Amino acid sequence: MNYRTRQGEALLNYLRSVDGRHVSVAQIAAGLSGSVGVTTIYRQLDRLIEQGLVRKSSADGEAACYQYVGGQCRNHFHLICSECRKLIHLECGEFDRLCEHIRAEHGFLPDPMRTSVYGLCADCLRKAGK
């Protein structure tokens, strides 16, 4: 059992119901129609993050977003479009290679789950006339 309270259960259900999408605390609060206080949302999220069930990702100045990643926390990372803020999940061997390289060469152990690559998505590239 990962939650012990009505609020914890509601939060987890909500996160699952949005099907792994990234949501902000404001969205969560709205999604729960205010039935859970933001304080509690933050605290529950912290707990879930610690358990590895939820990922936090914050994009430049905007409110942090949270995402349910279930137990099967895959080695995926993110592409974030600087233009339209679109978020793309990616799992890719090329990235794993980079991680190993960094680990071997620089003694730094990357955490793909927390890593985001910024740039321009296909749509915005097209619009930019590239």
Added chain:
Amino acid sequence: MNYRTRQGEALLNYLRSVDGRHVSVAQIAAGLSGSVGVTTIYRQLDRLIEQGLVRKSSADGEAACYQYVGGQCRNHFHLICSECRKLIHLECGEFDRLCEHIRAEHGFLPDPMRTSVYGLCADCLRKAGK
């Protein structure tokens, strides 16, 4: 001439004096001993960013950091330690390969300059007993 005022000049000098390191607005203000208001710092930074002389990078919830990159903006990206928040600059062919792969395979054009890889630095790895 990229600045026209005492404040703009002081800011630019400061950014250069810290030798390309990342500094927060608070650090800048302290470094200038309060001789420039934060409002002005933010506004000057915006201008410098637009001119491509300064990079902004914001790490998860904390205050954004700014970095003088002069004209010769290299293709470097960042390692950020989740534990101690240390920031490491990196230029690395392996990363370039990843970028090309992402571009070719997913139509997404990565911008290394805005990209950060999170994980644990060598020191924190050691402390964690790994």
Added chain:
DNA sequence: TTGCGTGCAAAGGTTTTGCATGGCA
């Protein structure tokens, strides 16, 4: 005079903390 940069003060938004309350074992 006109325009632009400045910076105080105040507002904005996100996140955290203090503290009293309430539920469950």
Added chain:
DNA sequence: TGCCATGCAAAACCTTTGCACGCAA
């Protein structure tokens, strides 16, 4: 009873905005 989660209210942040002032052309 004792512990822990809750949530209001307030604080603590970082950042932006409103507005009056001052400097330089």
